[in-house]
Amino acid sequence: MKRVLEGSQGVSEMVTRCRPQVVSAYPITPQTHIVEFLSQKVANGELQAQFVNVESEFSAASVVLGASATGVRTYTATSSQGLLLMNEVVYNLAGLRLPVVMTVANRAISPPLSIWNDWQDSISVRDAGWLQLYAEDNQEAADMHLQAYRIGEDQRVALPVMVCMDGFILTHAFEPIDIPEQEQADAYLPPYDPLVKLDPAAPLTMGAFMEPDKYLEARYLFHQALAGAAPVVEEAARSFGDMFGRYSGGLLDLYRMDDAEVAMITMGTLSSTVKGVVDELRAQGQRAGAIRIRCYRPFPKSQLASALSRVAKVAVLEKALSVGVGSIVAGEVHSTLYGTPIQVNGYIVGLGGRDIPPATVRTLYEHTAQGRPADGLFVDLKAEHIGDENYQAWRALW
Amino acid sequence: MAIPHAGVVKPGTSRNTKTGSWRVQRPVFLHQECIGCRQCEYICPEGCVFGEGKHFEADLDYCKGCGLCAAVCPKQDIEMKPEENKA
Numbered sequence: 292m293k294r295v296l297e298g299s300q301g302v303s304e305m306v307t308r309c310r311p312q313v314v315s316a317y318p319i320t321p322q323t324h325i326v327e328f329l330s331q332k333v334a335n336g337e338l339q340a341q342f343v344n345v346e347s348e349f350s351a352a353s354v355v356l357g358a359s360a361t362g363v364r365t366y367t368a369t370s371s372q373g374l375l376l377m378n379e380v381v382y383n384l385a386g387l388r389l390p391v392v393m394t395v396a397n398r399a400i401s402p403p404l405s406i407w408n409d410w411q412d413s414i415s416v417r418d419a420g421w422l423q424l425y426a427e428d429n430q431e432a433a434d435m436h437l438q439a440y441r442i443g444e445d446q447r448v449a450l451p452v453m454v455c456m457d458g459f460i461l462t463h464a465f466e467p468i469d470i471p472e473q474e475q476a477d478a479y480l481p482p483y484d485p486l487v488k489l490d491p492a493a494p495l496t497m498g499a500f501m502e503p504d505k506y507l508e509a510r511y512l513f514h515q516a517l518a519g520a521a522p523v524v525e526e527a528a529r530s531f532g533d534m535f536g537r538y539s540g541g542l543l544d545l546y547r548m549d550d551a552e553v554a555m556i557t558m559g560t561l562s563s564t565v566k567g568v569v570d571e572l573r574a575q576g577q578r579a580g581a582i583r584i585r586c587y588r589p590f591p592k593s594q595l596a597s598a599l600s601r602v603a604k605v606a607v608l609e610k611a612l613s614v615g616v617g618s619i620v621a622g623e624v625h626s627t628l629y630g631t632p633i634q635v636n637g638y639i640v641g642l643g644g645r646d647i648p649p650a651t652v653r654t655l656y657e658h659t660a661q662g663r664p665a666d667g668l669f670v671d672l673k674a675e676h677i678g679d680e681n682y683q684a685w686r687a688l689w
Numbered sequence: 690m691a692i693p694h695a696g697v698v699k700p701g702t703s704r705n706t707k708t709g710s711w712r713v714q715r716p717v718f719l720h721q722e723c724i725g726c727r728q729c730e731y732i733c734p735e736g737c738v739f740g741e742g743k744h745f746e747a748d749l750d751y752c753k754g755c756g757l758c759a760a761v762c763p764k765q766d767i768e769m770k771p772e773e774n775k776a
Contacts, residue, residue, distance in 0.1 A: 388695035449695070487697050499698045509692050 293469045298429040298461040299324035301468040302368075302394055302454075305433040307338045308476035309392070309440050311366040315343040315354035319373040320406045321458035322396040326368055348373040352380035359389040360497060362488030364440065367391065370458060371398035374412045384451045385420030386513065387497050390443030390483070391451040392436060393421075397559070397610075398458040399643040407644020408458040409610035410559065414587075414619055420517055422452040422524070423588040424540065425558040429466040432456040434539035437471075437480055438527045444483050445527075448520045455587075457560045459644075471535060479534055518589045542591035544583035545598055547573060551580025553660045554599060556624060557608040558584045561640075561647060565608065568652040579656060584620070592627045599627075604634045606659035608652070610641045617667020636665035645671065658689070703751075708735070712754030714769040716747050722764035729758035729767060 296304065302325050306314075314333065316326040332338040341358075345351045348369050355365040369377060374395060384391050395413045399405040413423060422442060426432035432454065439452035456462060471479075487495065501509055521542060528540030546566050548554065555565050562583040572579035582598055584591070599605060605628075607621035616622070621637025628635060636659045641647045651671060658665060668689070674682040718729075723743040730738045730745060737751040738758055747758065759767040 386695075486694055494700050496698045496700075497695060499696060499702075501692075501696060505692060509696055512692060 292472075293467050295465055296429070296468045296470075297324060297463060297465050298432060298456065298468075299396075299463070300328050301429050301433040301466075301470065302436060302456070302462075303328035303332065304468075304470045305436045305476075306366050306392075306394075307332050308471060308473055309366070309437060309480060310338075310364065310477075311340050311392075312363040313341050313343065313355060313358035313365045314338075314367070315345055315351045315358075315365075316367045316369065317345055317348045317351045317373060319348070319370045319398075321398060321408075321462045322368045322370040322373070322394065324462065325394055325396070329366075348376040349380060352377040352384065355391045355393075356380055356384055356387070356389060359384070359391050360387065360489045362483065362485040362490075364444075364483045365391050366393070368394035368396065370396045371400055371406075371412045374416065375400065378416065381416050381421070382419045383498065385517075388449040388486075388516070389451060390440070390449055392439045392443060393451065393453050394436070395453050395455045396458040396462045397455050403643075405643040406458070408460055409642045409644070410455070411611050411642070413453055413455045414611040416453075417588055417619075420450065420513060421588060422448075422450055422517070422520055422586065424452065424454050424524075424586055425584065426454065426456045426461065427544070427560055427562050427583060427585075429456075429461050429464060430468050430537070431539045432461055433468055433470065434531065434535070434537070437476060438524075438531055438540045440483075441480050442520065442523050442527045444485075445523050446484070446486055448516070448523050449486055450517060450520060455559070460560045469535075475534065479531065521586070521589050521591055521594075524586050524589075540585060542584075542586040542594050543598060544585055546581040546583070548580035548582060548598055548602075550578055551602055552578040553604045553606070553656065554580045554582055554602045555606045555608060555652070555656060555659075556582045556584065556620070558587060558620070559610075561608060561610065564647060564649055565652055568649050568656065571649070571653070572656065577660070587620075590623055590627075595624065595627050599624075599633060602633060604636070604659050604662065606636045606638060606655050606665070608638050608640050608647075608655060610639075612639050612642065612667075621667065634659070634662065634664075636663075637667045638665055638670050639667060640670045663689070707750045708753050709748075709750045712749075712752060713772055714754040714756060715749065715772055716752065716754070716756070716758050717768045717770050718746055719766045719768060720744060722766040724764060726763060728761045728763065732757045732761045 618637030737748040
């Protein structure tokens with residue numbers, strides 16, 4: 292049934308439909324409402340789960356790790372510093388192949404302290420071995436949770452899944468969201484059937500010591516497992532589409548790419564602005580297109596390479612930064628196009644909640660379309676905040 | 690051996706892994722002054738000192754040569770000797 296819900300409430304309604312048996316989380320803006328709603332659901336008896344209150348995100352992640360290892364479905368959510376505090380457990384969850392689902396309400400990293408949106412938190416754990424899905428709107432954010440459990444728990448995958456949604460832009464926005472009935476959700480998402488679990492009657496050790504003669508191979512198999520999840524992500528979206536009439540997932544969202552010469556690539560809610568600019572450019576006869584990366588891990592290299600095979604230039608707009616290097620996503624797109632003459636430009640935009648209006652996106656499109664280089668260029672710096680000398684040096688890069 | 694899913698291991702691997710190859714010194718039980726106090730057996734972190742009465746030996750398949758048995762022996766009846774025929 293379609294209702295006007297806050298994004299956080301949409302997620303908590305959908306997570307309830309997924310029937311997690313253990314929920315543990317520690318509140319942090321802008322994730323807070325999600326777990327508040329879930330804790331109410333448990334208190335009201337609408338969700339039959341143990342809600343474990345903890346004193347930190349490290350403990351929240353540890354609780355869901357232990358619970359998941361016993362073979363039950365689990366859920367947690369966090370943002371920003373909370374995800375950083377979970378870090379050690381985040382890597383363990385993936386390496387132990389535990390299909391926990393976690394919502395990351397994307398928020399900038401401190402210091403300087405900022406509660407506003409960028410992707411630095413989840414992008415920083417890109418190498419942990421989780422799947423990472425990025426939502427464009429609140430319907431998709433909710434739907435991705437139902438898909439996330441199905442993908443992560445699939446025995447061909449057996450990996451945790453992060454559903455990333457832009458903090459405030461989605462978590463605190465009210466939109467009409469269709470939440471399926473419990474029977475429909477159950478028909479899509481079967482009960483969790485783990486490959487291995489902790490059981491006193493049949494003891495085993497997870498995450499045991501491995502000597503140098505095997506570790507390299509173990510990491511290779513782990514890498515293959517995550518890379519091999521890509522077709523399962525597609526399958527989950529297709530059967531979701533068959534059942535619910537909307538796709539809400541998959542690897543890439545291609546927008547007006549059929550005959551595009553210049554493509555803009557981004558993720559999350561920024562894609563809506565980019566698509567709007569593509570429409571304007573198309574109306575003026577420009578062959579512009581857009582690609583939204585829905586599934587950032589595994590990185591859909593072959594699908595992206597094929598979607599970009601006929602373009603001349605690519606502009607990657609990302610709300611994250613590898614300090615001391617520059618672009619992250621643009622670097623991965625560049626690696627995807629290794630050996631081709633396609634120009635890949637990388638732009639760092641919108642860190643810490645800086646607004647990205649259509650005029651800015653259009654400027655970046657034109658910058659790339661004109662064939663000018665951009666290797667991790669910061670966008671929209673203000674002279675009054677960085678001083679004349681810094682400002683002139685930055686301007687010279689354009 | 691193929692690595693199992695998630696590197697999961699079943700109990701009993703300590704028995705299969707012969708850690709004796711790590712040893713650089715081996716305990717030699719002299720069997721001259723032993724009073725049967727069993728301190729060598731109790732202190733062994735590997736649990737690989739076995740014996741009865743006044744006769745104890747380390748299982749050299751597993752003994753890592755830590756020397757605790759020699760250090761704890763009240764009669765200095767155990768000596769640590771360098772391993773000489775290492776490959």
